[in-house]
Amino acid sequence: MTTTIAVGSDYDVLVGHDILDAAADLVPTSAARVLVVCSPAVQHISDQLSDALAARDGLEVHRATVPDAESAKSVEVLADLWGQLGRAAFTRTDAIVCVGGGTVTDLGGFAAATWLRGVPVVQVPTTLLAMVDAAVGGKTGINTAEGKNLVGAFYPPVGVVCDLATLRTLPEADLRAGMAEVVKGGFIADPRILELVETDPAAALDVDGPVLRELVERKIAVKARVVAADLLESSLREILNYGHTFAHAIEQVEHYTWRHGDAVAVGLVFAAELSHAAGRLSASDVQRHRDVLEALRLPTRYPGGSWPALRTAMSRDKKSRGSSLRFVVLDAVGEPGRLEAPDEELLAQAFAAVS
Numbered sequence: 001m002t003t004t005i006a007v008g009s010d011y012d013v014l015v016g017h018d019i020l021d022a023a024a025d026l027v028p029t030s031a032a033r034v035l036v037v038c039s040p041a042v043q044h045i046s047d048q049l050s051d052a053l054a055a056r057d058g059l060e061v062h063r064a065t066v067p068d069a070e071s072a073k074s075v076e077v078l079a080d081l082w083g084q085l086g087r088a089a090f091t092r093t094d095a096i097v098c099v100g101g102g103t104v105t106d107l108g109g110f111a112a113a114t115w116l117r118g119v120p121v122v123q124v125p126t127t128l129l130a131m132v133d134a135a136v137g138g139k140t141g142i143n144t145a146e147g148k149n150l151v152g153a154f155y156p157p158v159g160v161v162c163d164l165a166t167l168r169t170l171p172e173a174d175l176r177a178g179m180a181e182v183v184k185g186g187f188i189a190d191p192r193i194l195e196l197v198e199t200d201p202a203a204a205l206d207v208d209g210p211v212l213r214e215l216v217e218r219k220i221a222v223k224a225r226v227v228a229a230d231l232l233e234s235s236l237r238e239i240l241n242y243g244h245t246f247a248h249a250i251e252q253v254e255h256y257t258w259r260h261g262d263a264v265a266v267g268l269v270f271a272a273e274l275s276h277a278a279g280r281l282s283a284s285d286v287q288r289h290r291d292v293l294e295a296l297r298l299p300t301r302y303p304g305g306s307w308p309a310l311r312t313a314m315s316r317d318k319k320s321r322g323s324s325l326r327f328v329v330l331d332a333v334g335e336p337g338r339l340e341a342p343d344e345e346l347l348a349q350a351f352a353a354v355s
């Protein structure tokens, strides 16, 4: 059974098992060339999809395998893709298909956004995190030494295909990391997500079970609702950034060696502690953050971090305005709000609570 979740009237996200062929069907019939971008771990999935595409009359299939994980999101790798597109003379009716985790969907999506100022892109996420978050919503981009996703574009795909069968080979640590973004969706908008995890964390991590599927569909539905209302993050979309100001700072000071989802797990606790320090969130709701994340064996602390380095990294957050930091906070579960230019003492308190 395939579930279809619409992102406004723009495109659909398909969720099911063994539905890779649907991704081939999404490549526009006007395309004469397609570039299939993948990471080394999912070469076999890219092979299967490329074979399906090659069977299409008159479609030239080009392939690119990019470096693993965050090393894919660099200007050098992006420039290699541009070179390949240029040598093969890709035109505006040709297309890109991204097969992989969020690093591949961010990179390949940005290549699509920038090549000839925009060619169609189909997203085929193969990690839990990319299915529930990165591949949906049109944020694309790369990192720089100074910060996470500092260069990018809002560029919606023509469609997203989440084949849950691809998760069978995903390392457990990456599956758990993806759950951090699922849990984020629970805290900002859909408390049923939290109840499902709290009731049976093991079932939540069973890639062939009904609980994981319900969690995936619920989190995608949260994201679809938000981005359909505010693609360009003028206001509402900021709630999807809950926990990310501190998470991105960890990733940058750790030179992108941390899994994004692990950093988000700590960042969610930081944001909850900050909400509490500002008198906005109850102590029991902060504890609920720790309990849910720990039930999934995700990190909730970042010991030994340098506060000055993290504070500098946080100033490059995209929600900052001028020299003021802005945070997404919670007033209660399911009630996100904003905290503008918080007192440095509050920030230090939240940092101490996760150190």
Ligand SMILES: NC(=O)c1ccc[n+]([C@@H]2O[C@H](COP(=O)([O-])OP(=O)(O)OC[C@H]3O[C@@H](n4cnc5c(N)ncnc54)[C@H](O)[C@@H]3O)[C@@H](O)[C@H]2O)c1
Binding pocket: 039, 040, 041, 042, 068, 069, 070, 073, 100, 101, 102, 103, 104, 106, 126, 127, 128, 129, 130, 133, 134, 135, 136, 137, 138, 139, 140, 149, 166, 167, 168, 169, 170, 171, 174, 177, 178, 260, 261
């Ligand atoms: N654009 C957005 O809205 C958005 C949202 C959330 C996260 N992100 C970005 O997504 C990235 C994180 O994505 P991620 O967690 O998917 O990391 P990732 O892309 O690094 O994938 C994690 C690991 O799993 C491997 N892998 C992928 N699929 C596999 C499979 N089916 N079987 C075996 N191995 C597999 C990858 O090679 C990698 O080693 C970060 O760069 C983050 O900034 C973007």
Ligand SMILES: O=C(O)C(=O)C[C@@H](O)[C@H](O)[C@H](O)COP(=O)(O)O
Binding pocket: 133, 137, 139, 148, 149, 181, 233, 237, 238, 240, 241, 244, 318
């Ligand atoms: O889609 C969004 O909007 C998000 O903020 C989702 C986040 O999970 C994601 O990590 C995103 O890439 C962060 O965006 P950024 O604008 O802070 O780089």
Ligand SMILES: [Zn+2]
Binding pocket: 133, 181, 244, 260, 264
């Ligand atoms: Zn994220």
